Amino acid sequence: MVNAALLIIGDEILSGRTQDKNIQYLATWLNEAAIQLVEVRIVPDVEAEIVAAINALREIRDYVFTTGGIGPTHDDITSASIAAAFGVSHGVDAEAYRRLSEYYGEEDFTDARKRMAMVPEGALLIDNPVSIAPGFQMENVFVLAGVPKIMQAMLEKLRDRLKGGRKVWSQSLTIHAPESKMAGALERIERDTDSVSLGSYPFFRNGNVGTQIVIRCPDKSLINQAMDALLSAVARMNFEFERPSEIA
């Protein structure tokens, strides 16, 4: 299994100003690439907090993605903070400078915009097909924009640099009964089916209580085995249920 952490850098998420849209997108995208998102942290635009989080996460996770704080203004301190975390200098990247200079033109390539050409020493650029200002990679750390459209475009550009492990497949079953009535069966199935994990998520819809069970495992045949056991338990208890989702 290959794992990853996401570090979101942004006062705007912590103040409640902005609703995060990057966690779910990245989680789903990584899952497709056979990489499991196993931790997320959100920290403010404060260098010491960014440095501490980066240095904690890059040691213990295979990949670390960051979003936010790579724009042209004073509150965009991600790039300098990553340089500090790695203990390297922070300076202008000639290729990033060339791209930005060409995009904005001589006159509009202001000092503020020139900041966006600065990366930690040794960084590898990540292309930005939306607004040119690149992200960058330092070892196992990938520094992306916070604006969802730009973040998503950057992710596509680095697909070839990421090496996945085994993809975790999942299949879900919706049951029209409270999860507490399923608890014993779920525990038994998870125990009996090695390496399968079962998640149980209650919902309330039109005044009725129900449960969505999600079976996850890197081995499709074990998912089939757990789903068979689950359907048999549900049928024995005479609960209504919907057709299982496709394994995806």
Next chain:
Amino acid sequence: MVNAALLIIGDEILSGRTQDKNIQYLATWLNEAAIQLVEVRIVPDVEAEIVAAINALREIRDYVFTTGGIGPTHDDITSASIAAAFGVSHGVDAEAYRRLSEYYGEEDFTDARKRMAMVPEGALLIDNPVSIAPGFQMENVFVLAGVPKIMQAMLEKLRDRLKGGRKVWSQSLTIHAPESKMAGALERIERDTDSVSLGSYPFFRNGNVGTQIVIRCPDKSLINQAMDALLSAVARMNFEFERPSEIA
């Protein structure tokens, strides 16, 4: 200033199955209570990860809130994990048992549901007016449900237990110009106005580029001073702008 961290416990957020709705709500609610959310972590339903995060956060933050993992099924391990983090035993709380027993009735108070009466030794219950099964408080750690409606109701129930510091007020200004053109002015205003922080957030609307500037400070008069300086800079540069928001 009084600060807080949020620990979200849930495979369903990390797998991309569920879009988080608790961060923004809690951030906004805490801000009203004059408490600043300064960190969020999301970890999977794995005891060692929960214990490590709880013990890291409760040392360095004034308050820690957790959401998720307090239901009746095998994947609900938050309560036992908090007991492990504090090094105390985990057992049935008589009052929680009484409430749940009364709510479900003798016959429907299954073993699975009885798990929801278990809390760490020394915990103080947090009322749940939606579905009865309580949250709990251990020292500066507040353990809440993950379902947004229940989490929100629990928060209201513990308002009197939280002690805020100075409220951070904010005011925003929308400018119809790219943020890079504002960068110099923003940096100068933040430097000149002690304890004020300025956030700069670009947006794209109907093909036009704009910037929302958010001024934040516990002192309203300093917000006024920074806003005056900002409006004067914007006027000098001849940018279009909208009426500033109320200070809130």
